[in-house]
Amino acid sequence: MEPTQSNETNEKNVVKQEQTEDIQNRRRKKQREKKKQDKRPVRRVFPIWLRIVVVFIFSFLALIIGLVVGYSVLGDGAPMEVLELDTWQHIIDIVTGGS
Numbered sequence: 001m002e003p004t005q006s007n008e009t010n011e012k013n014v015v016k017q018e019q020t021e022d023i024q025n026r027r028r029k030k031q032r033e034k035k036k037q038d039k040r041p042v043r044r045v046f047p048i049w050l051r052i053v054v055v056f057i058f059s060f061l062a063l064i065i066g067l068v069v070g071y072s073v074l075g076d077g078a079p080m081e082v083l084e085l086d087t088w089q090h091i092i093d094i095v096t097g098g099s
Contacts (some may be wrong), residue, residue: 064083071082081087092098 067082068079071077071081073089077087
């Protein structure tokens, strides 16, 4: 008798497990369908092309600020001299060994 009862219990457990898996599968399917329905094109407030432009502008400003600080603090020069073309021509001449 006992083996029969344990077999019945095992069968009941298997059936319950299958039912539970079916319920979980249905829930997952509903969630997938809901996600598909919710997919709308994203309208960006700050477009990607504008982000790229802003990054370039900030990078350029950081470069200029770095040049001014480096030339005036580390190099003991006038802060705005670094923005003059003659200064850069002089630096290029020193590096290349020109006259």
